[in-house]
Amino acid sequence: MKQEKIIQVENLTKKFGDFTAVKGITFDVYRGEIFGFLGANGAGKTTAMKMLIGISNPTSGKAIVAGFDVLTQREMVKKSIGYMSQKFSLYDDLTIKENITFFGGIYSLSRKQIKEKTIQLVQELEMQDVADNLVASLPLGWKQKLSFSVALLHEPKIVFLDEPTGGVDPITRRQFWEMIYTQAYKGTTIFVTTHYMDEAEYCDRVSIMVDGVIEALDTPKKLKEQFKVDSMNDVFLKLARNIE
């Protein structure tokens, strides 16, 4: 592969006292791909992701995100990434427009940029009629889509999605993945964690973490071949069983 590496992780380790949550993981993510980061609860994927987005310091090892070291160039890393968490990440008591203005502001967008972005975003999401309503009044699916758009406001090179579709109905999930595809097509790298194994099939490449270690990393197709099963769900189950 001759693709440009946008995330490089080498021997990344995180210890909490005696407990090692992430045990020296090594992997690369390429520009423009949709990278699925899978693992059971407690497998260490959230901890690993927190180190990549600069809110948790690695105990040892190295991670380069968008060309910057997460340990020494944290501010630069933060400017280059977008983030959407499993908890809904906008302010309920602010209107759609106010949320956009606020997040545009903390990413240092100019007033003019914010204005243009607001118009564009509201149109794309077809939320013109509710743009001045409080976010609290929106259905969850809309909130989730808005959240994703806001995370992309400053046009980051990579966007990290932490279980973005938790608790959303299948139709909205489908629409959400369409948004992800559109964004990846535009060249944004997508780093996504998920519980849903059917969603893993949508990813370009998938890594599966078990007990702090990356046990498998490849395209969904190759992983299924390797484990001789028909679905990612079975891949996951087989891996988990082997460990036990």
Added chain:
Amino acid sequence: MKRFIGFVKKEFYHIFRDKRSMFILFGMPIAQIMLFGFAITNEINNVDIAIFDQSKDTETQQIINKISASNYFSIQQEIQSESQIEPTFKKGKVKAVLVFEKDFIKKLETSKKAKVQVITDATDPNIANTISNYITSILQNYTLEKNKNNKPIYQIQTQTQLFYNPEMKSVFTFVPGVMTIILMLVSAMMTSISITREKELGTMEILLVSPLKPIQVIIGKVFPYIFLSIINATVILLLGFFVFGMPIEGSLFLLAFESVLFIVCALALGILISTLADSQQTAMMISLFGLMLPVILLSGFIFPITSMPLPLQVISNIIPAKWFIIIIKAIMLKGASLAIIWKETLILVFMTLLFIGLSIKKYKIRLE
């Protein structure tokens, strides 16, 4: 700077759109000062008393007139026999009974001595105490007046003068006290709740992932409360000054400086609480029981510290509110300058730095 303004604006949206916050911020201070100022008071006014006059002569009549002429007492009933005294108290109609002995005037004339007994309802000890003091002093004045013409052989007169609060107005202690409570409540509780709310909702994570530095997030969250606390302090002082006649003898500038110092101290405490608590509920509980109760009980606001048992006196020293109350009372009532209250000021500065230092340390542990 623009980022900062945007942040503060968002913070004000949160505050103005939340009815609960608005009530705590603006309803409480006014309600509290009015309550303490008008309703809760140690002063006595028109206390109902009863008279048991066994002599019924001109002398006892004069004394009774004297007492009912003062605004402090109103005579509700005359008791005819000793056995009626207790039932009268039990009915709760009177707070004190005044008993004149038999042959009052005769005894005065023959032995120059006669007795008045003051019986008070001590279920409320403070009031009972005040009542007996007032009556004693009325009787003393009366005897002094009587003695004017015929010189007594030997007499010591006490002349009491009350400095700084000659009318013994309880408002003078309540205004500083309420100001302290409100500033503590607004600064510490409201900030800790507003920070933990972001944690609970998950938006704190988003803010930490953004290019904003953690310190910028904290300052952005705290700034609106500094602003609102200053407004609150001003409102309380204005109410105290214009409605209750609370004097401000010392320098306004010094008063403002000390208030801001206390506000910052309370904010630092609020931040510290928010690093310890993960939910709004916990933050509120810690603030209420860890801060408000000690502030009310141990700061010397309601109960004098000097009359507390020694261990509590020692504990009271670690309560910032105690020092702030000493400071503002000194400034407002005694017109004290910084030269006099530098020690208390330094203690507050030290506490503030300590709380800030602890919060930073706690915060770092979290990040790692």
